[in-house]
Amino acid sequence: MTTDAAGGRDLLERQLQLIELVARHPAGLSFSEIHSALGLPKATVHRLLASLSKADCINFSGSGSDDGDVAAGKGRRHYVLGGRIRRLLGSAVDPDQIVLLSQVVLHRLAEKFKETAFLSMLREDRVETVVMVTPAKDAHGFVNPGRVMPPHAAASAKAIFAFRSEHEWDRVLSGPLPALTDLTLTSPTLVKREYRSIKQVGIAYCREEIDRGLMAIAAPVHLPQIGVIYAVSIVAPSNRIREHDEELVEAALLEAANELSSIFSDKLGTDGK
Amino acid sequence: MTTDAAGGRDLLERQLQLIELVARHPAGLSFSEIHSALGLPKATVHRLLASLSKADCINFSGSGSDDGDVAAGKGRRHYVLGGRIRRLLGSAVDPDQIVLLSQVVLHRLAEKFKETAFLSMLREDRVETVVMVTPAKDAHGFVNPGRVMPPHAAASAKAIFAFRSEHEWDRVLSGPLPALTDLTLTSPTLVKREYRSIKQVGIAYCREEIDRGLMAIAAPVHLPQIGVIYAVSIVAPSNRIREHDEELVEAALLEAANELSSIFSDKLGTDGK
DNA sequence: TAGCAAAGTTTCGTATTACGGAACTAACAA
DNA sequence: TTGTTAGTTCCGTAATACGAAACTTTGCTA
CATH class of the missing domain: 3.30.450.40 (GAF domain)
Structure with missing residues (x-):
């Protein structure tokens, strides 16, 4: 009857997978697309997204359907690659x-x-x-x-x-x-x-x-x-x-x-x- | 006299800093260069390098002079950006x-x-x-x-x-x-x-x-x-x-x-x- | 060769965070 | 309304991150 909770089980690997996934989708992904692509529990995906976007590795922008000017940022979010990773890739790697x-x-x-x-x-x-x-x-x-x-x-x-x-x-x-x-x-x-x-x-x-x-x-x-x-x-x-x-x-x-x-x-x- | 040990104190940030540091130096860095650049305890730097290179975000090559085979890698290593990060560029288009x-x-x-x-x-x-x-x-x-x-x-x-x-x-x-x-x-x-x-x-x-x-x-x-x-x-x-x-x-x-x-x-x- | 300093690695007790099921709330549909 | 799905927060547990210090190399000097 162990609740099967586990501490860090391979954080870095998951973070990288998430970043790689988002990198492959320039137009952005919704929460649930990420959820199903990674096959991780919702809470886990949520936490990953939160920590990665705090570090500017991932950005989220509001809906994204039609203009509406600046990214509003409520409700359905679209996750895209963050500036930090883009900068890393652009200048240094190449x-x-x-x-x-x-x-x-x-x-x-x-x-x-x-x-x-x-x-x-x-x-x-x-x-x-x-x-x-x-x-x-x-x-x-x-x-x-x-x-x-x-x-x-x-x-x-x-x-x-x-x-x-x-x-x-x-x-x-x-x-x-x-x-x-x-x-x-x-x-x-x-x-x-x-x-x-x-x-x-x-x-x-x-x-x-x-x-x-x-x-x-x-x-x-x-x-x-x-x-x-x-x-x-x-x-x-x-x-x-x-x-x-x-x-x-x-x-x-x-x-x-x-x-x-x-x-x-x-x-x-x-x-x- | 608390040993001042602490759990994860901001892993992701440190990992990113390390990667960014290495990215800035295409020729590679030695352990001690990284150590002094980041200003973290040696043990911490060591652990960071180990986990990042396990994930192929950072590679080390043995000195580079002779050896002979696959990067045998004891002693003085040179740390460079890993393939995983470089490959990210190939898949990312924004x-x-x-x-x-x-x-x-x-x-x-x-x-x-x-x-x-x-x-x-x-x-x-x-x-x-x-x-x-x-x-x-x-x-x-x-x-x-x-x-x-x-x-x-x-x-x-x-x-x-x-x-x-x-x-x-x-x-x-x-x-x-x-x-x-x-x-x-x-x-x-x-x-x-x-x-x-x-x-x-x-x-x-x-x-x-x-x-x-x-x-x-x-x-x-x-x-x-x-x-x-x-x-x-x-x-x-x-x-x-x-x-x-x-x-x-x-x-x-x-x-x-x-x-x-x-x-x-x-x-x-x-x-x- | 010994002897030493600096570079690099491992150990280990502790504290902090990651984990994810489950319970929640928000949005949309009928 | 009610039901269904998308997304968020809680929280007890357990695994990992932490870094001082002890340890083992490596490289230099005598």
């Missing part, structure tokens, strides 16, 4: 702003081929996927954001490392290079040869080297004064990619990457402040 | 970010026609120009960012107001409507008629109504559940625009505007998981 700008470019890629498009970035000697844009709303990609890409197999990782110093190659390839499929390059020498060839061509492939039946094409984003840290890529079943004509995909990826680096270098001259 | 996202879209417009492209936005009943992208680096546009556009003459202002409530029209057109050229519409009735026609067609023109010899074309950006707040536009000497074939410019502007609103609305439905 100093180059490439991550944000990539949204547009990836969106166009995804629409054009009806395939999933990705932005990956180099961070501490590892390449991880940061943004994923799917062509349809419910479609789900073959790579999840946050995943660390194997440097000897993934197209995105190859596209980035190919344009970095050979000194870095040794560091990155010093660990074990597992054979993820029978097509994976498992010897550092072979991988380096691949890197060199990619540096020549300017585009990287992963032909079923991670998953049988799965293929990826990636183009590096050259940032002046920074070098190559980002890559844009498309991942899809091999047969589907072949249907698209690889050259077209290559061209689109190169254009996307060039667009990003061109916008970036334009800003260097202008220098806002 | 109306304010349209300004940033527009860079890509405007860039493409400017390149395509070698003309200057603009993003304008509604702010407190006034439309002002926010972003300007010129085709060449040194070229300068005909409108400066920050300038407030006359609601009865500017293409951007017309494109936005046309899709707002008629109630708003009265407010906006209640002031004087100066005749900037001999082609300017100076009567509220005429302007409203123009608004209605724009709402039908979906695109707005300014044919030398502000400056003799200067023409602009604008398309509204429809944001679901928010309405029209932004417009993209191109401004150029009339003769140059005619050289481009107005229909092509219209199509490109509409595509650009649709791209922005489509990115925004994609995020709306994504309930993820």
